[in-house]
């Protein structure tokens with residue numbers, strides 16, 4: 320990322336987890352907040368889609384709200400529109416975390432970057448945390464360790480057979496390697512002993528083609544806790 324005098328950006332090597340992530344992954348950053356309303360923490364799904372444009376699902380993005388402080392994890396297509404729809408004031412934005420640098424997770428970043436500067440009069444540098452480079456993954460022991468005992472685990476879920484429909488065999492094989500099935504997402508949630516599993520980054524997102532119960536039924540094979548298949552603007 321280029322840094323300029325008027326639009327400074329700070330990129331650290333702090334690694335928030337890839338594709339899959341847990342609220343507790345933000346714990347150390349959030350723990351520094353000092354607002355009196357810090358105990359009021361919730362999550363808003365800003366976008367539950369993936370690269371293929373979908374009328375009902377914005378690109379991957381999740382907001383973590385702590386009192387009046389706003390943190391955004393990933394900045395997919397439509398992130399600013401969804402923040403507005405969720406009544407999340409951009410002025411309260413504290414930091415953006417990128418799980419990885421795939422296009423669907425950063426395509427809304429230019430909009431967020433410039434709009435918060437021009438419209439919301441952001442005067443301070445945008446705090447942007449993410450990994451150096453891109454490294455794809457499936458089930459992650461690191462994720463399980465960091466999310467252990469969390470109230471909510473927000474986790475991607477892909478029906479791998481859907482890649483066979485839209486992609487070439489070679490591309491489909493690659494996509495299957497670094498995305499998690501609902502069963503794998505459930506297994507992570509079970510091993511981490513979280514209270515609630517929220518599935519996002521749904522592939523495919525087309526509900527008519529793949530009803531939500533397909534995700535639910537498959538995740539329930541491996542997780543005994545509560546499961547919610549995410550939709551944009553759901554709040555927890």
Ligand SMILES: [Zn+2]
Pocket residue numbers: 369370379421423424520
């Ligand atoms: Zn993605």
